[in-house]
Amino acid sequence: MEIDSAPNPASAQKLTFARDAGAHPLRRRFGKGSIEKIDGVVVLDICDAVRGVRVAGS
16 A cells, blocks of 8 residues: 555555555555556545545535
8 A cells, every 4th residue: 555645656666566466556645646547556535535525514
């Protein structure tokens, strides 16, 4: 699992390595910027979840 607040090439390399080794990698994202999509890596975008809560509470 990697947790990123900004695009991070080192995290992408770790996740790709884990995927290729047979693991089920997960990337949790929060903060600014986008992250590249990687086949076989699940992305949980905390920003989208928080944004939805803020909109619902307005």
